[in-house]
Amino acid sequence: MIPTPALEFRPILPEILLCTFAIVGMLYEAFARRPDPVPHLAIAIVGIGPAAVTAYALWDWSGPSYVLGDTVAVDRFSVVSRFVLLGAAFVGCLYYTHYASRDPGSFRGEFYPLTLFATAGMTLITAANDLIVIFLALELLSLSLYVLTGITGRRRASEAAMKYFLLGAFSSAFFLYGVAMAYGAATSTKIVGVAAPGIVQALAGQTGSQALALLAMALLVVGFAFKVSAAPFHMWTPDVYQGAPTPVVAFMGAATKVAAFFALIRVFDVGLQPLTWDWTPVIYGLAVVSIVVGSVVAIAQRDVKRLLAYSSIAHAGFILTGLTAANSTGIGAAMFYLVAYAVVTLGAFGIVMLVSARGEEQTSLDAYAGLARRSPGLAALMTVFLLSLGGIPPTAGFIAKVTVFSAAIGAGNWPLAVVGVVASVVAAYFYVRVIVYMYMREPAEGIESDDGVMPRIAAGVLAAGIVVLGIFPGILTGILEPASIVRW
Amino acid sequence: MPLDNIVFWVFAPISIASAIGMLLVRNAVHAALFLIVNFFCLAVFYLLLDAPFLFAVQIVVYAGAIMVLFLFVIMLLGVDSGVPIHERLLVQRPLAFLLGAAFVVEMFLAIRAGVGFATKAPAVFTANEGGNTQAVAKILFTQYFFPFEVTSVLLLVAAIAAMVLAHRKARTVTQAEIDAAAGEPDTEEMPVYGAEAAP
Numbered sequence: 001m002i003p004t005p006a007l008e009f010r011p012i013l014p015e016i017l018l019c020t021f022a023i024v025g026m027l028y029e030a031f032a033r034r035p036d037p038v039p040h041l042a043i044a045i046v047g048i049g050p051a052a053v054t055a056y057a058l059w060d061w062s063g064p065s066y067v068l069g070d071t072v073a074v075d076r077f078s079v080v081s082r083f084v085l086l087g088a089a090f091v092g093c094l095y096y097t098h099y100a101s102r103d104p105g106s107f108r109g110e111f112y113p114l115t116l117f118a119t120a121g122m123t124l125i126t127a128a129n130d131l132i133v134i135f136l137a138l139e140l141l142s143l144s145l146y147v148l149t150g151i152t153g154r155r156r157a158s159e160a161a162m163k164y165f166l167l168g169a170f171s172s173a174f175f176l177y178g179v180a181m182a183y184g185a186a187t188s189t190k191i192v193g194v195a196a197p198g199i200v201q202a203l204a205g206q207t208g209s210q211a212l213a214l215l216a217m218a219l220l221v222v223g224f225a226f227k228v229s230a231a232p233f234h235m236w237t238p239d240v241y242q243g244a245p246t247p248v249v250a251f252m253g254a255a256t257k258v259a260a261f262f263a264l265i266r267v268f269d270v271g272l273q274p275l276t277w278d279w280t281p282v283i284y285g286l287a288v289v290s291i292v293v294g295s296v297v298a299i300a301q302r303d304v305k306r307l308l309a310y311s312s313i314a315h316a317g318f319i320l321t322g323l324t325a326a327n328s329t330g331i332g333a334a335m336f337y338l339v340a341y342a343v344v345t346l347g348a349f350g351i352v353m354l355v356s357a358r359g360e361e362q363t364s365l366d367a368y369a370g371l372a373r374r375s376p377g378l379a380a381l382m383t384v385f386l387l388s389l390g391g392i393p394p395t396a397g398f399i400a401k402v403t404v405f406s407a408a409i410g411a412g413n414w415p416l417a418v419v420g421v422v423a424s425v426v427a428a429y430f431y432v433r434v435i436v437y438m439y440m441r442e443p444a445e446g447i448e449s450d451d452g453v454m455p456r457i458a459a460g461v462l463a464a465g466i467v468v469l470g471i472f473p474g475i476l477t478g479i480l481e482p483a484s485i486v487r488w
Numbered sequence: 489m490p491l492d493n494i495v496f497w498v499f500a501p502i503s504i505a506s507a508i509g510m511l512l513v514r515n516a517v518h519a520a521l522f523l524i525v526n527f528f529c530l531a532v533f534y535l536l537l538d539a540p541f542l543f544a545v546q547i548v549v550y551a552g553a554i555m556v557l558f559l560f561v562i563m564l565l566g567v568d569s570g571v572p573i574h575e576r577l578l579v580q581r582p583l584a585f586l587l588g589a590a591f592v593v594e595m596f597l598a599i600r601a602g603v604g605f606a607t608k609a610p611a612v613f614t615a616n617e618g619g620n621t622q623a624v625a626k627i628l629f630t631q632y633f634f635p636f637e638v639t640s641v642l643l644l645v646a647a648i649a650a651m652v653l654a655h656r657k658a659r660t661v662t663q664a665e666i667d668a669a670a671g672e673p674d675t676e677e678m679p680v681y682g683a684e685a686a687p
Contacts, residue, residue, distance in 0.1 A: 004630050012634075019641055026648060068634040110652045117645045124638070136638040140645060147649040184602060195631075212602035215595065 005069035005195075011061070011127070012072055013054040014082055015120045021047025022116035029109035037097040037107060044093045044112040048086050048119075055082040055123075070190050070198070071130040073266070076483035078127035080335065081262040084342050085126075085255050089119040091346045091458055092251025095353055098452045099247045103358055106152045106245075114151075115251060118144035122259035126266070131179040131189040131199075134263055138175065138227065141259060142168050145252055149244040156360065160243025167236045168226070175223025181216035182271075185209045191271035203274040217272055217279050221286070224267075227260035229309075230286045230316040231293040238301075241309035242363070246356065249305065250349035253312055254342040261319055261338055265331055268323070276326045280411075284324050288419055290317030295423040298430050304352055305363045307430060308345075311389055314427060315341055321420050322404035325411035332484035333400075333407040336476060340388065340396035340469060347462035348385040351378055354450045354459075362447060368434060370443025377456065378449060379438045384463040388470070390431035391424050396469035396476075492536050503529030516562045520555060527551040541621045 009016065025043045032039070061074045092115055100107035121140030128134045146168065150161025183189050186202035193201055202208040222233065229237040241249050268279055294314025301307040319341070322333035355371065355378065356362040372379035388397030401424060405417040469476055503526055510522035531546040616623050628636055 005633075023644075069631045071632070071634045108652065110648065114645070114648065114652070117641070117648075120641070130635065132632070132635045133638060136635055136642055140638070140642050143642070143645050143649055147652050151652065181598075184599075209602035211598040215598040215602075 006067070008063065008067040010054070010063075011058060011067050011074040012124070014051040014086070015124050017051040017054065018047050018116045018120040018123070022113040022120070025113035025116065026110070029113070032109065035100075035104065035107045035109060037100045037109075040109050040112040041093055041097045044116060045090065047116055048090050048093075051123075052083060052086045055079055055086070064194075066129055066192065066194050070192070070194050071133050072124075072127050073129040073192070074127070077262070077266070078123075080339075080480065080483045081126035081258060082123045084258050084339055085119055085122045088251055088255040088258070088342055088346060089115055091350070091462070092247055092255075094458050095247035095250055095350055095455055096245075098450075098455050099245065099353060102450060102452070106154075108151050111148065111151055111248075114144045114148050117141075118148065118251075119255065122255050125259050126262035128263065129191050129198075129266075131182055131191070131267070131271075134267070135172075135176055135179055138223070138260075138263075139172060141256065142172065142227075145248075145256065148248045148252070149240055151248065152245050154243075154360070156243040157245060160240045164236050164240045171223050171226035171233065174219050174226075178216045178219030178223060181212050181219060185212035185216055191266060199271045200273055203272065213272070213275060214278060217268075217275060218282070220267060221279070221282055224260055224264040225286055228257055228264065228316045228319075229313050230320060231290040231313055234290070234293065234313045234316075237313055238306045238309040241312070242303060242305045243360075246305070246349055246353040246360065250346050250353070253308070253349065254345040257312070257316065257319075257345075258338050258342050261334060265323065265334065269326055269331060273326070280324050280326055283320050284413065284416060287317045287320035287324060287416060290314060290320065291420055291423045292317075295427045298427065301430070302365050303363050304355075304365060304368065304434065305349075307365075307434070308348060308352070308389075311427065311431075312345070314423065315389075317423075318401060318404055318420060321413075321416055322407045324413045324416060325407040327411070328484050329410055330407040332477070332480050333403040335480050335484055336403050336473070337400040339476060339480075340400040340466070343462050343465050343469075344385050344388045344397060347381065347459045347466070348389065350455050350459040350462070351382045351385065354378055354452060354455055357448055357450045365434065365437055366444055367447055368437045369441035371438040371449070373443055374447075375449050375451075377460075381456075381459050381463045382438065383435050384466055386431040386434055388466045390428045392428065394467060394470040396466045396473070399470055399473040495532065496536055499529045499532045503533075517559065520559050520562060523558075524551050524555050527555070538616055539620060541624050 021043055024047075025040055028039060028043060056079070058074055059076060059079050063074065065075065066073055093112055096111050096115075100111075118141045121137045121142075121144065125134055125137035125141065128137055146161050146165040149164050150158045179189060182199055185208040186197075186199040187208070188196060188198050188202060190196070190198035191200060192198045197205070197207070199208075203213055225233040226236075241253065244252065268283075272279055291314050294310050294312070294317060298307055298310035298314065301310060315337075319334050319337050322330050322337060324330065325333070352363060355367055368382075371382070384395065388395035391397045391401040401420070405420055408414070408417045408420075506522045506525040506529065510519045510526065513519050513522065527546060527550045531543045531551065534540075534542040534546055618626075
């Protein structure tokens with residue numbers, strides 16, 4: 001009687017696995033006799049590993065491109081993002097296991113299930129082909145992250161969580177309003193419709209209302225700009241980065257940006273593709289403001305976590321620079337940048353965690369004075385990450401900056417590239433200042449770093465990846481090239 | 489003037505007035521009551537838009553269940569425990585009014601250009617074919633069944649989130665710690681939630 005859509009669950013198997021093992025983790029936490037992070041870590045890895053395998057199986061997907069009533073897209077674009085996000089979740093869980101072992105009083109087993117739920121939301125948002133699913137996935141990841149931010153219950157963390165929650169709820173309201181307006185414009189919430197015309201078909205055929213579509217575009221930009229912490233929607237970033245536990249910041253900083261940007265690319269480069277001439281100036285403006293605010297305000301920061309927060313705002317601007325070129329070159333450049341940024345962020349916050357020997361102590365710049373003498377390994381790794389953030393060869397950050405600038409210039413946006421290059425020079429100052437502190441200052445008394453082995457190995461692997469990608473970027477671009485063509 | 493328009497123009501000012509009232513009153517219970525009025529007006533709007541199912545759901549779920557829980561929480565935390573609000577950045581206030589007004593004008597113009605006013609799109613009648621409730625069920629369990637499932641995960645996470653924030657692990661406190669805490673009232677650890685509300 002009522003035609004039901006085909007139930008094809010293979011494309012969302014990664015999300016199903018993540019949610020399943022998140023629930024297993026919650027059940028374990030309920031029955032665990034004593035707080036012990038190791039079984040939790042094992043459960044999380046058992047969820048993340050198979051999720052990655054099932055995501056890989058989608059690389060050569062031969063079924064329909066849109067499944068489950070056209071709400072989920074199956075393409076290589078989403079497979080790439082799933083790999084990055086699952087990797088970030090894995091590293092985040094590793095860090096937290098170490099973080100908990102040195103401060104057992106603050107350990108909360110719910111970290112792992114919440115991380116898996118957040119990851120499920122993030123991977124879903126990059127595959128979603130329906131604005132309602134994007135909104136739900138956005139809420140799923142946001143809710144988990146609000147709680148993760150305040151999970152230790154320290155005063156600073158609780159304050160950060162509250163701030164993140166209030167501003168995040170506000171931005172979600174804008175996003176939802178945008179979804180409603182998009183429905184008004186196109187009488188569909190699907191980005192690409194197969195069974196019935198979606199947003200892109202309605203806008204391309206000019207069957208919808210242009211005025212409502214523009215309003216929808218503006219409101220959706222607000223929602224996404226908040227999540228990727230692009231200025232002027234960045235106000236929460238420094239406080240949340242500073243207040244949240246460092247393993248959470250490592251995961252959140254890397255993964256949220258990847259997920260939100262991938263969703264933004266799908267909504268704007270696919271769904272609102274007929275409005276390209278209207279949204280590129282908006283992205284352009286956001287890019288300029290983010291780059292300038294992030295780079296200039298970071299100079300005044302004395303806390304390394306705050307410094308990295310402002311740097312993340314500037315990096316959001318650089319990624320937006322690539323997206324001003326609304327073509328596969330721009331998408332590919334942004335994807336390369338995102339992968340490089342995710343790896344660097346995970347690594348840099350790993351070092352921050354090790355330098356702050358317990359809890360969130362010792363995050364000020366003074367704690368880094370003479371780090372090279374106390375623990376040369378940490379200082380060397382941090383140097384690699386800072387050089388990559390500053391975009392200095394031979395690191396992946398350099399290649400990433402070059403690709404986004406050349407994509408912007410290719411689209412005729414050379415003034416934006418000039419702003420980006422000038423801001424990179426300014427930004428190099430505060431990255432190099434940290435390096436100077438580590439190598440040329442006398443170590444302060446009474447400061448000791450943590451000697452955790454596992455986070456060191458993880459950070460070492462990430463640093464090696466950064467250098468390898470900086471020298472042989474072809475490894476990654478070869479993978480991204482077939483993935484960066486988002487069609488409809 | 490059709491009946492629809494009369495009902496709309498009666499309820500529209502009430503809904504806006506109740507929304508503004510909710511923001512302006514100091515007492516949390518009064519604010520919640522204003523919110524109920526607002527929810528009822530919204531329900532009437534749904535009815536006017538030929539969505540009787542949403543009308544019923546709005547009243548049962550929002551005005552009924554959620555508001556009762558809301559009042560419950562307010563009463564539990566204590567009505568008078570309102571925190572005095574210090575406005576630090578007074579510059580923001582005129583700016584917020586200006587941008588808010590600009591946003592309202594923008595919405596007004598875009599909606600006017602987009603769908604116009606006081607017209608009912610023919611799509612509503614085709615969408616409601618076979619009854620509104622049946623139409624909602626049909627779309628919810630076919631086209632939108634996957635978002636429906638995602639919502640269940642979202643609610644699960646919300647439940648976990650509430651539990652994590654509210655349930656701080658109880659630990660045995662030694663007399664020495666109490667003495668130490670008495671000396672320094674501003675400790676790093678957050679107090680247990682709801683401790684202030686206990687008699």
